[in-house]
Amino acid sequence: MNKKEQLVNILRQDARLANKQIAAMMSISEQEVAKLISELEESGLIIGYTAIINEEEFDRNSVTAYIEVRVSPEVNCGYDDVAAVIAQYPEVSSVYLMSGGYDLAVTIKGTNLRDVAMFVTDRLAPLDGVLSTTTHFILHRYKEKDKMFLRDTDERGLVSP
Amino acid sequence: MDYENILSKKVQELEFSGIRKFFDIAATVKDVISLSVGEPDFKTPWAIRKEAIRTLEKGKTTYTANSGLEQLRVALSDYLLDRIKIKYDPYHQIIVTVGGSEAIDLAVRALVDNGDEVLIPQPSFVCYAPIVKLANGVAVPIETKAEDGFKLTPEALKAHITPKTKALVLPYPNNPTGAVMRRTDLEAIAEVLRDTNIMIISDEIYSELTYGSEPHVSIAQIDGMQERTVVINGFSKAFSMTGWRLGFVAAPAPVITQMLKIHQYAIMCSPTMSQYAAVVALTECKKDIEYMKNEYDIRRKLIVKGFNELGLECFEPEGAFYIFPSIKSTGLTSQEFCERLIKSHKVAVVPGDAFGKSGEGYIRVSYAYSLNHITTALGRIEEFLKDIKQ
Numbered sequence: 001m002n003k004k005e006q007l008v009n010i011l012r013q014d015a016r017l018a019n020k021q022i023a024a025m026m027s028i029s030e031q032e033v034a035k036l037i038s039e040l041e042e043s044g045l046i047i048g049y050t051a052i053i054n055e056e057e058f059d060r061n062s063v064t065a066y067i068e069v070r071v072s073p074e075v076n077c078g079y080d081d082v083a084a085v086i087a088q089y090p091e092v093s094s095v096y097l098m099s100g101g102y103d104l105a106v107t108i109k110g111t112n113l114r115d116v117a118m119f120v121t122d123r124l125a126p127l128d129g130v131l132s133t134t135t136h137f138i139l140h141r142y143k144e145k146d147k148m149f150l151r152d153t154d155e156r157g158l159v160s161p
Numbered sequence: 162m163d164y165e166n167i168l169s170k171k172v173q174e175l176e177f178s179g180i181r182k183f184f185d186i187a188a189t190v191k192d193v194i195s196l197s198v199g200e201p202d203f204k205t206p207w208a209i210r211k212e213a214i215r216t217l218e219k220g221k222t223t224y225t226a227n228s229g230l231e232q233l234r235v236a237l238s239d240y241l242l243d244r245i246k247i248k249y250d251p252y253h254q255i256i257v258t259v260g261g262s263e264a265i266d267l268a269v270r271a272l273v274d275n276g277d278e279v280l281i282p283q284p285s286f287v288c289y290a291p292i293v294k295l296a297n298g299v300a301v302p303i304e305t306k307a308e309d310g311f312k313l314t315p316e317a318l319k320a321h322i323t324p325k326t327k328a329l330v331l332p333y334p335n336n337p338t339g340a341v342m343r344r345t346d347l348e349a350i351a352e353v354l355r356d357t358n359i360m361i362i363s364d365e366i367y368s369e370l371t372y373g374s375e376p377h378v379s380i381a382q383i384d385g386m387q388e389r390t391v392v393i394n395g396f397s398k399a400f401s402m403t404g405w406r407l408g409f410v411a412a413p414a415p416v417i418t419q420m421l422k423i424h425q426y427a428i429m430c431s432p433t434m435s436q437y438a439a440v441v442a443l444t445e446c447k448k449d450i451e452y453m454k455n456e457y458d459i460r461r462k463l464i465v466k467g468f469n470e471l472g473l474e475c476f477e478p479e480g481a482f483y484i485f486p487s488i489k490s491t492g493l494t495s496q497e498f499c500e501r502l503i504k505s506h507k508v509a510v511v512p513g514d515a516f517g518k519s520g521e522g523y524i525r526v527s528y529a530y531s532l533n534h535i536t537t538a539l540g541r542i543e544e545f546l547k548d549i550k551q
Contacts, residue, residue, distance in 0.1 A: 001455070010459065013532065014532055014533065017532070021463055021536070024462050024463045024465075024466035024467070025459040025460075025462050025463045026459075026462070027462055154202070156198045156200055156202070157198065158184060158187045158188065158193055158195045158197060158198070158509055159180055159181075159183055159184035159187050159195065159197040159198065159509060159511060160180070160184075160197070160198045160199045160200055161178065161180050161199045161286065161287055161288075161336075
């Protein structure tokens with residue numbers, strides 16, 4: 001594994017580690033860590049850092065929906081234009097182009113059910129090129145970005161040989 | 162019943178291990194963060210678990226051959242050839258055991274007669290001396306020192322050899338110190354043993370967790386040593402399979418023959434489901450081992466730096482998943498340090514003297530924990546050190 005891969009793996013596990021800690025873990029200097037991180041950021045390999053929130057615990061009314069969108073591709077730019085339009089709405093947290101039975105997978109987050117419904121009917125469905133939408137609501141989160149929402153209990157004894 | 166007179170004197174004289182005693186103390190304190198366990202925090206890789214489930218579904222619940230499933234012994238033979246470059250005959254030179262612990266017991270019982278001396282470098286795992294005593298042998302500790310990186314030196318070895326010396330236990334990579342014997346270190350030991358009849362019980366249970374660019378070397382690989390070496394290893398640490406109770410031993414055929422008799426009468430065979438699953442571990446899980454090793458390595462570097470910065474000096478461990486920092490600067494004994502730490506700041510670490518007298522002045526800290534857990538514990542230890550300075 002080269003240095004960049006190693007660093008990315010560490011940040012994937014915990015992006016809040018101090019450069020000093022990462023430096024110890026990789027046996028390199030703090031300066032080198034800072035340099036590698038800024039290179040990764042500038043080249044667009046790392047596009048940001050965020051927290052994984054248990055949204056429904058944080059706000060009981062909040063709703064996350066996963067929407068399958070079928071789109072008719074446009075000449076020259078394919079799906080990119082319509083995807084870019086969808087992606088710019090603040091409610092939208094992810095947009096992916098998919099293989100299979102539909103084209104775009106869109107995740108949106110609303111403060112309540114009505115918000116989400118309005119977004120789909122008023123904003124998403126009428127867009128040029130959108131042929132159909134299928135909305136699925138997320139009922140419960142178990143795991144996201146490699147992290148378990150269920151607390152994994154350590155079944156090992158306190159002390160063992 | 163007058164149990165004291167009925168129960169074996171030899172067994173009654175054995176003490177529970179220092180680890181166990183400390184566990185009893187730890188169990189009385191609430192909300193403890195532990196850095197004390199000697200087992201991996203990773204779950205057994207899924208492919209291995211799935212194979213055990215499949216075995217049960219197919220109803221493969223009978224005994225296996227005494228020495229273990231044939232396909233497992235063949236896979237072990239290939240694995241040993243790959244890792245330590247020695248071709249062991251799967252039919253005459255390998256036994257699948259119930260953990261590395263059973264293999265140690267078999268080796269000692271197969272070798273030791275009344276009064277035979279077994280040399281045991283310390284600090285080391287707690288089972289060697291009691292097993293030797295149960296076999297009516299004499300356990301002879303050899304102190305290893307921090308300034309030697311807790312390695313066994315040829316001088317220390319020579320100084321302890323007598324006409325009664327039957328065997329040397331070679332517990333590297335070492336629990337609790339993390340010390341590793343590299344090829345040149347082993348060559349020096351081999352030089353001392355070459356013209357003797359002393360056997361070597363090489364406990365290599367942590368072999369996969371050897372850090373740095375040089376891979377693990379077994380003393381059996383050194384010229385002339387294979388004929389006198391009993392290689393012991395297992396699945397617990399490398400494959401995160403502690404609860405499966407599966408280990409193995411590879412040795413010259415005459416030694417294996419005697420060990421097999423003991424195994425046959427005392428154990429019959431190792432758990433069948435575990436054995437089938439272990440075949441998958443050996444043939445399909447190289448990547449999982451590599452992944453876990455890298456994770457341990459990252460934590461190792463973080464925790465070593467952490468302890469050194471706290472002023473608890475710690476030599477760089479090159480194997481296993483323990484560090485063995487000195488607490489001499491605090492003026493406390495290992496026991497005092499550990500008891501006060503757990504009572505006032507709720508962090509459990511194991512006193513070094515649990516692994517032999519020469520462990521006094523040190524503590525064993527395990528890094529088989531998540532990064533988050535380790536950094537939290539380091540924070541508490543820092544507070545503790547400030548408090549005891551006042």
